[in-house]
Each structure stands twice: as C-alpha cells, then as structure tokens.
Amino acid sequence: MKKKDQALIFELSREGRRGASLPENDVPEVDVEDLWPDDYVRTKEPELPEVSELQLVRHYTALSKRNFGVDSGFYPLGSCTMKYNPKINEVIARMPGLAHLHPYQPESQVQGALQLMHELQESLAAITGMKEVTLQSAAGAHGEWSGLMIIRSFHESNGDYNRTKVIVPDSAHGTNPASASVAGFDPVTVKTDERGLVDMDHLREVTGEDTAALMLTNPNTLGLFEEDIVEMAEIVHSAGGKLYYDGANSNAILGKATAGDMGFDVIHLNLHKTFTGPHGGGGPGSGPVGVKAELVPFLPRPLLVKEDGQYKWDYDRPSSIGRIKPFYGNYGINVRAYAYIRSMGPEGLHQVSEDAVLNANYLRKRLERYYDIPYPQYCKHEFVLSAKRQKKLGVRALDIAKRLLDYGIHPPTIYFPLNVEECMMIEPTETEAKETLDEFADAMITIAKEAEEDPNLVLEAPYETVISRLDETKAARKPVLTYQEQ
C-alpha cells in the first residue's frame, strides 16, 4: 500500500495521455523562430510526464499531504511565530479590487489600495511607538539591513564617519550580525549574563564613540524581557549610538508596550510572523521599518503620504537611503496584515500577548520536571529548554525533535540560540487550544521517559513519516531535487 501511495508522476506517464484540454486557437500562429534568436529556441520536446487530469490531481494532493503546515498540526517553532493564518485574510487578499491591480496604474486609480497601505503604516506606527513606517522591505532581514542603512545615513549626515560598530547580543537571531555586516558595519558581540539578559557591564565596556547602534530583540531570543532596557538606551544614546529593535516576533508585547517608549529609534516587524502572514518555504514576507521623527528623512524612497485627502508617492526626499524594493513591496502580505489588525482591533491585539505569554508559561511549567530549563523565571512568548539531561543518556535535542514527528507534531527550533547547550526553543503562540498544548507536553514527557527506558527507540525515529531519518549532511551537501529513476 505504502509503495502505491508513493507512485510518482513520472512512473505513471503513458505516451499521449493528457491532463489538460485547451480551447481552439483563435489567434494567428507565429513561428517562434521569428520571435527569438536561435539559441533560445528549444530543439527537443520537453520531457514532461503525460498523465490524465485525475492522475495529476492525485499527484498534487498526495504532495500536499506530505507537507506539514500550521493548518495540519501543532508547530511550536521558536522565534518563528507559526500562528494560525486566519482565512478571512485570504478572502480579502483575493478580492479582485485588490488582487488584480497593476503596479503601473496611476495613483488616481489606486487610491483605495494606497489608503489601505497608509492606514497599515499608521497602525504599525501606533503599535510600535514610531513616527513613520515604510512597507517596502520584503522580509525581516531586509528590514534589518534597511534600518541599519538609515542609521548609517543619519550618522553620516552628522559628519560622523567613525561609527563602524554595531553591538549585537550573543543570543541574537543570526540575521542581526549578518545584516550589520552587509550594511558595512563590524558586528560586536555583547554577552548574556546568568539571568539570560544582556550583561550590562559588558555592554558599558563595548559601547563607545565607534558605536553606530545596538541591535536588540526584546523579549530576547531566550524568551526573556530585557528589564534593563531603559538603562541600555541611556548607555547607547549618551555614547551617540542608536537603538535598533528586532521586532520580528512581537507577540509578547503587542498592545502592552512599544519599542518607541522603551527608547528604540528604529524597529522592523515581520508581518509574516506576528501579523499572521503565512510563511515558511521562503516567503513572500514583509518586514516594515518604523523610525522616530529624527530618522524620517532617511526612510526609503518613495514614501507614501496623504495630502489634501489624496494618497501619493513622495519622491522628493533628498536624504533617503533610496528605493529598496520595486513597486509596492509585497502588497499581498500587507493586505493580510491589515485585515488581521482591523479584525482584531486594539483589544484583540492586547489579548494576543496575554494568551501567547500564558501558553508559553503553561508549557514551560508542564515540562520543567522532565527537561532542564536554564532560565527558570517567567518567560514571554517563548522559552528554551535544554536536553542536557537526555544527552547523558545518549539522546540529543535532534533525536527528540525527530521523535516528535511520530507524534504528529512539528519539532521546535533546535540548537538556537547558540548559547544554550542542546537547546530546544518552544513557541506555542496564542492560537492553540489547551488540549493541543497538553498533547505536545504529553508527547515531550513520553519522549523523556523513552530516552531513559529505551534510548534506541528515540535515536532511530521517526518511524511514521514518508521518509525516515535522513543523513543530514548528505541531504544538505548533495540534495536530490529532481525525480530520479530508482
């Protein structure tokens, strides 16, 4: 039976079978050779599988069942905020008046679309405590880079060319030091102390006249709120640096606190995380950047503005870092985020943080007897545990992650952040029911017991998936991306 499930479309191919019927041609035929240079014209028919429509439907349906998404099961992937993507967002994003617009239509014809973007900008500015927001950046990392380029332009506009360093905590998301580098800065690491928070003495030591910015995630990637944030802002600002907030996952502070009030000058958000844009598989995302008044002149060009009741693109921005994305950014994701914010309202968003934090703490509490919890204080939207104890039995975080697949659960993030041994980073999000959280906790507890009683069972998992344990190195180095006859 299993074999039959997996019959691949190339094996089903029979000469002459067709899965599509096209209408009769009603336009004059042209010779491709007349349109394209010879080099570009195909000389051999493409080798495509020839199957019936039903076989094709079954092929794609079977492929879709191999996938694991937030619509198929629990997905506690720490730092990724794999929350439910409400279907109302999809309905709205597909409305013809939004979906069928052309980016070259004149402003006068797309006032509604621009109004939506402008209102989204204003909502995000209110949520983050910033003066102005751009929707151009296409993802979190792109937002980080743009934000840092804004900071760089600000310093340079003051004739301040020696601020070459960007301070990044050792628990930061890997994109932070990478973005700092790409923006032409040298990333400098600041240590985490025994509380799991930024080591303040170390921060004082590394901050100076060469500091361009401190990049911080708050709550940090251990899921802990940086309590000393006001003092950090003071240290960095008094040295002339700026504060950058990585707001990719704002699930714990939505409607509770703003980056602006905490003293930050720039923030990026991930609409594909906190604001329910679907993600995974590489996008499309949206990573809007918000800035305080002083940095507004440096925002990417053009900026969407409202003048005399009309929305328009303002290109006349001489200090801008320039355009960073063609046309309207990833408009569809922006529409989804707008639909989400409008359907939730301020109270709804406030409730998101309450529930996200409650769910994470509930799981932390249920698992604390079975796994080491390196930072046992209350967490925000996520927490880390360490499989140190299980490692002594020969079972590592990777093995636990693989075994979870047999219980129908997507594994949490593993081995991140780097400063926790055998780390598993768990983010349940607010959209899960208590029964689902319990199912996950029960599975984790069962696996902890299996590790003690029958470690081999865990080491050889998964058993229930289409493909069993992969050779991870080979899969990364020599991926097989096309059909190959067995």
Ligand SMILES: *Cc1c(COP(=O)(O)O)cnc(C)c1O
């Ligand atoms: C996901 C994430 C990013 C990067 O966002 P992308 O959209 O994947 O580029 C940056 N920082 C944090 C904390 C994140 O969780």
